[in-house]
Amino acid sequence: MAKNKKTSRSWGGRFKTAPSPRMQAFTASIGFDIRLFPYDVRASIAHARMLAATKIISAAERDKIVRGLRAVEKELASGRFKPDTSDEDIHMAVERRLIEKIGAPGAKLHTARSRNDQVATDVRLFVKDAIAAVDAAGEKLQAVLVEVASRHPRAILPGYTHLQRAQPVLLGHHLLAYYDMLERDRGRLADCLVRADVLTLGSGALAGTTLPIDRKLVAHELGFARVCENSIDGVADRDFIVEFLAAVALVLTHLSRLANEITLWVSAEFGFAMLDDAYSTGSSMMPQKKNPDIAELVRGKSGRTYGNLIAVLTALKGLPLAYNSDLQEDKEPLFDSTDTALHCLEMTAALLASLRFDEEAMAAAASDPLLLATDLAEHLVAEGVAFREAHEITGRLVRHSLETGVALTDMSDAELTTFCPALAGASALLDAARSIDRRRSAGGTSGALLTRRLRKLERRHARKAR
Amino acid sequence: MAKNKKTSRSWGGRFKTAPSPRMQAFTASIGFDIRLFPYDVRASIAHARMLAATKIISAAERDKIVRGLRAVEKELASGRFKPDTSDEDIHMAVERRLIEKIGAPGAKLHTARSRNDQVATDVRLFVKDAIAAVDAAGEKLQAVLVEVASRHPRAILPGYTHLQRAQPVLLGHHLLAYYDMLERDRGRLADCLVRADVLTLGSGALAGTTLPIDRKLVAHELGFARVCENSIDGVADRDFIVEFLAAVALVLTHLSRLANEITLWVSAEFGFAMLDDAYSTGSSMMPQKKNPDIAELVRGKSGRTYGNLIAVLTALKGLPLAYNSDLQEDKEPLFDSTDTALHCLEMTAALLASLRFDEEAMAAAASDPLLLATDLAEHLVAEGVAFREAHEITGRLVRHSLETGVALTDMSDAELTTFCPALAGASALLDAARSIDRRRSAGGTSGALLTRRLRKLERRHARKAR
């Protein structure tokens, strides 16, 4: 019986001529799916055990296969076994090498499965690990945000809307806005996990198998929470990848906002923070430069995560069921977004932890009494003026201050009361710290609220760290 | 005291000159955010009640405001009140009209809030409704899938991989693959709802307010599960929109796959189904044409949902905290994806329910004995041949059949056993219906599994319909 001994091509029988090498190079995924090898081996071991449990193979064959697979895994990990494009993909590479090592029993491993259900299983195992890793990196950045916020419990900076100074806020309050974004990111990842945590092995090519397999056994062995209910969906579904890519795109969106703020904070114009030498780069031409390279890269890398999301959505659009090779295009974007999320979370944490905030500079920027115009208006409200009128009065007062160059804090009661009698004594309100402390309703920036929340979060992360 | 009486511009005091009309036309969002008016009125009523409960306004003022807002809502619903671009947005339009109607108390409504927290609240209310509506439309399409599957309990068609006939499957099994996709879509929407279900009102412009508001009261009144914990995040966050847009993009991805399959099924070449006259269109030039217009549009509309997702992600990228006007760009994509999802789910259900499947044509296409080559190989496995070898043997048998033109079912045992002795009697296996019934492991296409699942799903949807 003639066989294709040299390659792992598993489908030679039906074909008269050999595949074109150019085609092999083009269609092979081994160049990137080799990254899945630990998952492929793990899933194959579970599959072999099930085949033995259901008597499709013998216990002796199972043992040889399992030992063989572990040996192949070691060879792949060490780089001693280097698959090439004639292997098509990691699945065929592992099987080919297994057969080379253990002979006949290896030829039984692919019983009752197809690469279609196998690759879906491998990728789901990968995504489960990726979710855990990104979640952990997100949690670490949250811990850094809490730590930096706690380091500066009373630091005040201007809160901005439209990049115009709006109202004074506590630095900690500002940083915790990012904490909450990350909390939602982690929630999305957790939700994605539930839908990814499904065994597809056993779907066969698309219709299941005629052999008496036991899918629950495999699910249990591999730690999947559920078995997919429809074999066609099992091989055709890539939702869990798109969902993960969308969650990562939002992670990077959040990081791009923080990164952009860091570039502002360390600019000469804002001067709110200083870069550590170890976390900044210089210029090849300009000797004085010190650049927030990390922040810029993190900001820019949002682009690749949006691109990866679009790449996979596009590849899926309009595909007839069940498996099509277009699905092979899912892996590189998945790997890239995983790595991008991990690196960017990690580096943002390192950068943030290394920033030296300049509390004085921030306070000076927040000290402009105009930032307390809303406090004045709200004071008038408390004095019985309708808010819309109070806003109008205070607006004219602001204009007066700008036109005369006299700060609100420097105006006498006489001057203030020409705008509204109720402004008498109001200049006492014009203190940033006091303003902040008065914002005590839920979610506000007051120091009391911040302190309480920071203590709670510190306990949460301390528990985790243990 | 001079006032801008003619417009609802709420910020005139500080400005010396009036806004440029060109700028007003460019920056106004009233052209599209008018759609939010029911939410804006509802949120304002809740806000007014809270202002009264906390004694910031009087009960009498509250009553006038509430009655006035209801009147404004009616005027907007009937089209009697038509805001224009000088109103900027729906919030200012409603307030302006309220003041016109009830005078002084109206000028107190905007106390302790900003448009920044107000618009976030309105949009969250909209998204909560949008999620419920898309979920219901998804459930209806699921019910149609079950209904159509139940109508054809034994219909067999070829299952495809790579658009090549692969193995026979039941039509019902094929359709339920889409059921499971929609189930995940609905799961994503439910998860998104949890993160959308958060009150942002009370965040003020970005830092909360100095007035003694009660946010829990407002949350309770509006049916929000939680109050946002950080005022800066409250006004800057649009995650819930991106998450909803990503969920919708996947809904449309799934529908694009089904739609593309329908265009195949109703083609002359496949001939698996016939379009109903009422759900197809003709040609202005070619008198014989009958086109699956709905399916094509649904497929094509996936594009706009991907585009809407990218539009909002891009708008968010790199934005410094807190509110920036870029966030105004969230609404049109949100509205468009909501409508697209609703219409496409509804029309796909109508189209699918109206299709007449041709069971004979499908069965004929599935009757090619080559589609049972895997069954032969698995038979050899049961007879003790290693799968990889069984695959090779069967592959050569396939090649022999193709080269000689003799169907597998027409080969004698003598002929078959030249390939492998274990093939004796195997041609009895070469029956599509029997093949299908042998795929009994979890998730497989067997009739028994399908029937059991359809009964369960029918019960589920019957319960819902009651």
Added chain:
Amino acid sequence: MAKNKKTSRSWGGRFKTAPSPRMQAFTASIGFDIRLFPYDVRASIAHARMLAATKIISAAERDKIVRGLRAVEKELASGRFKPDTSDEDIHMAVERRLIEKIGAPGAKLHTARSRNDQVATDVRLFVKDAIAAVDAAGEKLQAVLVEVASRHPRAILPGYTHLQRAQPVLLGHHLLAYYDMLERDRGRLADCLVRADVLTLGSGALAGTTLPIDRKLVAHELGFARVCENSIDGVADRDFIVEFLAAVALVLTHLSRLANEITLWVSAEFGFAMLDDAYSTGSSMMPQKKNPDIAELVRGKSGRTYGNLIAVLTALKGLPLAYNSDLQEDKEPLFDSTDTALHCLEMTAALLASLRFDEEAMAAAASDPLLLATDLAEHLVAEGVAFREAHEITGRLVRHSLETGVALTDMSDAELTTFCPALAGASALLDAARSIDRRRSAGGTSGALLTRRLRKLERRHARKAR
């Protein structure tokens, strides 16, 4: 002979039952393609003239058709004729109304054409106009850039890399960077025009027609430069839309950069420019706010142009030839990107022209002697020091200045020469204006180069304006 008198449905004969109203509402494009009516009428008039010239209809019929079409156009322009969804699209609406008005000859207009070639023709006419309009708006913004640059011929501000002050540059030089971006944008539009400027009418449904039409005549009448060479491509091609959308996406990318810079310039921290009251907006809550709303919206609107591009690319992906209804999804993104480009170019020009630059504030920011570190290093090069060494020396000098707080300009020759003897006298170099003037090689920021270029550009735009 029974006819569908009430609607313009042109394809009733083959169908037994009427279309579902829900389907009609879903598939109708009249809601947005009504915008094409002037192009549809124009193309129909040219078509009718050709039909008469080739004797397919009579001269008398032609005259009735042309007069009828002009009347329909007026009714559409004035809003007296309001098509509804039973009209499907603008083409059928115009034809229906024409037949209502002129009777029998109207029923001959659709001879030898299909909506497939007709809509492609209408959209190409639209795109040609859109290109001209966006080009003109781009040119106007270029003229404003030149005008603003000329208003501040000697204004110096820090040039930035990584948002860190890098080297002093002239404001005019900085602004002309945007001039050059727009020049490329206009070049792309001109190139796109060449490929859009092709007549598709005469392609029929996809295969041409058996009637003796004269396409060159129609091309001439409509001002198309060429006739498409392949009828299938003629109805299936939407490249010209994607190319236009990509060109617009780059326009908005450029505007987003300028817009973001404007938000920086008008921030309190930079203070390089002041917003005009007429081109800024206030806050509903904070009386002191004055926001660069236009700039933020322009920046954010980049998102929708990226989204529109992706929407159409996605709709085209994988479509079999020739026409499919997915192509109907081309119009809304096209219209939206056209309007976005026009409005954003116009508003950026208005905003920029209204900015008041603060030359003193910019000069102060550029006066930091550290920005001239490169000049020092290049001075050392001129004195024979290898650049890499000169960079290292100057870098250490910078560090010394930062650590001691002594500005480079305040260091004595004695101090300077401890770093390198060749630094003797170098502090004379540390003048921003002088530094700028020394950058005289092509493309550099020197005043001489800028003046020469501004004069040239002023002449160019003056010529255009005449």
Added chain:
Amino acid sequence: MAKNKKTSRSWGGRFKTAPSPRMQAFTASIGFDIRLFPYDVRASIAHARMLAATKIISAAERDKIVRGLRAVEKELASGRFKPDTSDEDIHMAVERRLIEKIGAPGAKLHTARSRNDQVATDVRLFVKDAIAAVDAAGEKLQAVLVEVASRHPRAILPGYTHLQRAQPVLLGHHLLAYYDMLERDRGRLADCLVRADVLTLGSGALAGTTLPIDRKLVAHELGFARVCENSIDGVADRDFIVEFLAAVALVLTHLSRLANEITLWVSAEFGFAMLDDAYSTGSSMMPQKKNPDIAELVRGKSGRTYGNLIAVLTALKGLPLAYNSDLQEDKEPLFDSTDTALHCLEMTAALLASLRFDEEAMAAAASDPLLLATDLAEHLVAEGVAFREAHEITGRLVRHSLETGVALTDMSDAELTTFCPALAGASALLDAARSIDRRRSAGGTSGALLTRRLRKLERRHARKAR
């Protein structure tokens, strides 16, 4: 004088502490920009020659630098020199190695340039080569289309709209639709080349240099058509990359359409063509499968080209001038889209050339007389019936044929004339080949037009091939 001897870090002087290794790994681009080494060396050689021509360095120094650079290039090409992440990027790696090899003169190479203008130059050189390569691959696919069309000069298949059979067309006519798409693709590349063909070297970090460089000399040496006119734009511009990525996205859009058609053609249902064994793949589970893997991958790879386009657009959005590290994110998408375009064009050509078209099967599919309904309607027009009426009459005839099961070709004149007297003798028209030959107006599918065009195109490609 202390120096960083071990690394190529060019900016150590100003920094007190060494960069964090984690940061170095994150910010280094050497992992992918090593691909630019031939361009980097070429540009550096041109730069060195200019420095000598302008007396900034000596002729002897120049010679050492040029020889050294050539040696470094050889080391990089052979893999003997392997840069690491401490080298940051290819520019620093080359300079570091040059200095190691030739000592002092190497330290002069970076005079009057920055990595900002250097990388822009390298990438432009790369893009110029990429455009030429993609153009050549496009031209080869065009030649294959012509060759395949010429191989089947009279093959008829149904033309489709909405994937419904519409009218018979020649296979050659259908294939040439793709020829014209590729012609536009090549036109876009040529236009992109003009804007890419600009020297940026000499822009310095962003403001030019104070040294007396000669940019025209460098442009001439490197073969650039022009020198950029604005140094800030020179380092900040990545339009040429976006434009190239957009052009490639359209190439892949076109290929995805052809690829999808090929999957249809080789399906059992269409049966219009057979895959060559060498250009198809099998299944690991199903022995009978033969899959159009290449076509599916090409179709799916459209996704990555859309993703790459979005990645770079996103990275550019809102960036302040001039250089920011976000721009580093341009390279991987550029490289990926270049490779994708080249491979997909090449493999589509190979696949198409290897397809065996089944002329009989195509002809049978096109022989349905309903496809000639338009011919009947146009015949009635020639007989004086208004087209809209002729369409209605023919539509009813079609319905009659479908309801009675009597083909149009089998109807007697007596039967036909009950629909319209002018239909007498019309059944003679109902021949696909005759119908095709009557479509003789410009762009139509007639054999005469096709033959003429094929001859012309054969000559064009023959000329090129010589």
